[in-house]
Amino acid sequence: MPTSRRPQGPPSYSTADLARRLGVSVPTVQRWVDLGHLKAWKTVGGHRRIDADSAEAFIRAQMQQRGGEATEAVVPFSVLVVDDNADDRDLLCALVEMAAPGARIVVAPNGFDALIEVGKAMPDLIVTDITMPHMDGVEMIRHLSGQGAARPPAIVAVSAHSAAHVDRLGGLPPGVTLLSKPVEPGLFVETVNTALDGA
Numbered sequence: 546m547p548t549s550r551r552p553q554g555p556p557s558y559s560t561a562d563l564a565r566r567l568g569v570s571v572p573t574v575q576r577w578v579d580l581g582h583l584k585a586w587k588t589v590g591g592h593r594r595i596d597a598d599s600a601e602a603f604i605r606a607q608m609q610q611r612g613g614e615a616t617e618a619v620v621p622f623s624v625l626v627v628d629d630n631a632d633d634r635d636l637l638c639a640l641v642e643m644a645a646p647g648a649r650i651v652v653a654p655n656g657f658d659a660l661i662e663v664g665k666a667m668p669d670l671i672v673t674d675i676t677m678p679h680m681d682g683v684e685m686i687r688h689l690s691g692q693g694a695a696r697p698p699a700i701v702a703v704s705a706h707s708a709a710h711v712d713r714l715g716g717l718p719p720g721v722t723l724l725s726k727p728v729e730p731g732l733f734v735e736t737v738n739t740a741l742d743g744a
Contacts, residue, residue: 557594561741564622564669565645566600567607571622571669571698571741577603592739622648623666625697627659627673627682633726637672637703640730644737645670656685663689663697670741671697675704675711675723683714690718699740703728 558566560574563583567574575593578585584599624641628634638650651668653659657680659673671689675682682702689696702717704710705726717723722736 556597558597558600559738559741560593560595561622561645561738563595563600564741565647567604568622568647572667575698623651623668624648624670624672625651625653625659625662625668627653627656627671627677627685628703629654629674629677633674637728640728640733641670641672641737643730644734656680656682656688659685660688668697670699670701670737672701672703672737674726675702675706675714681714683711683717686717686721687715699737701733701736701740 560571560578564571564574574583574595577583578593578595583603584596585593586596587593622645624645626634626637626641628637634652634654638652641648641650651662651666653662655677656673659671660680662668663671673682673685682704686700686702689700700721701724702711702721703724703726708723711717711723720740722740724733724736
């Protein structure tokens with residue numbers, strides 16, 4: 546298997562870094578790693594890192610191929626933002642643009658509509674509020690987590706309520722980070738990058 550574990554490595558890219566650099570989705574970069582096109586390893590924390598020399602050589606090869614025969618369609622980095630409050634939704638979209646410049650952003654007003662959007666196209670990242678009508682964020686994430694491999698690579702939840710309140714609603718599965726509203730921009734960007742690196 547092309548992905549191995551080692552505690553430290555040379556200068557490297559995260560999957561999200563390389564996805565943004567090439568204008569493709571995170572799952573596309575992960576697939577290239579799995580196919581052995583990119584030299585990669587996992588950190589002790591479980592984050593996938595891609596060797597910088599391997600990445601640069603791959604980038605050069607991709608640019609040459611795109612000048613001739615393309616082997617992989619360029620897919621914009623995609624994010625689904627879910628919040629019933631229009632002002633909060635706009636703010637989350639602005640924060641996503643800070644964390645992932647150039648991303649294609651789709652919005653939904655509740656968990657039910659978000660599941661419909663996921664069914665149309667799997668995003669690289671979901672940023673969701675917790676308290677919403679029709680279907681809240683906890684129930685939506687539970688549905689996505691029950692789909693196994695169909696779950697988006699990264700999910701970040703935000704809420705004006707405490708973590709204890711979210712636990713009373715059913716809690717969040719492993720790998721989903723909860724941030725408090727109002728969201729602090731620097732922490733949001735760091736959390737999104739960490740979530741994508743571990744995807």
